[in-house]
Amino acid sequence: MSQVDREYVEAASDEDGFLKTMANWDRAMAETLAEEHDIGELTDEHWTVIEFVQEYYATYGQGPPVVKVHKHTGLTSEDICRLFPCGMVKGAYRLAGLPRPPGCA
Numbered sequence: 001m002s003q004v005d006r007e008y009v010e011a012a013s014d015e016d017g018f019l020k021t022m023a024n025w026d027r028a029m030a031e032t033l034a035e036e037h038d039i040g041e042l043t044d045e046h047w048t049v050i051e052f053v054q055e056y057y058a059t060y061g062q063g064p065p066v067v068k069v070h071k072h073t074g075l076t077s078e079d080i081c082r083l084f085p086c087g088m089v090k091g092a093y094r095l096a097g098l099p100r101p102p103g104c105a
Contacts, residue, residue, distance in 0.1 A: 017101040025097030053096040063093045
């Protein structure tokens with residue numbers, strides 16, 4: 001990742017790596033955030049979850065619970081934990097460009 005990318009990520013994110021606004025999100029940003037937060041290279045399974053999280057947020061104004069992700073994607077809870085070892089909020093929500101949920105430490 002180039003220095004410009006790091007500066008952009010820092011400027012567009014809060015102190016925990018959540019984007020300040022979803023308008024800053026694009027696939028390259030998600031890939032950069034994945035690298036920054038030790039998730040690694042994003043696979044088709046990652047993108048399936050990320051895209052569902054975004055769709056759910058656009059419809060309901062909040063991120064989906066893991067059970068909804070499981071039902072929509074067919075991925076097990078274990079699969080989701082493997083893809084996003086830091087959890088749904090700090091993993092999938094953050095990479096999808098969602099704002100930090102209320103009460104999230």
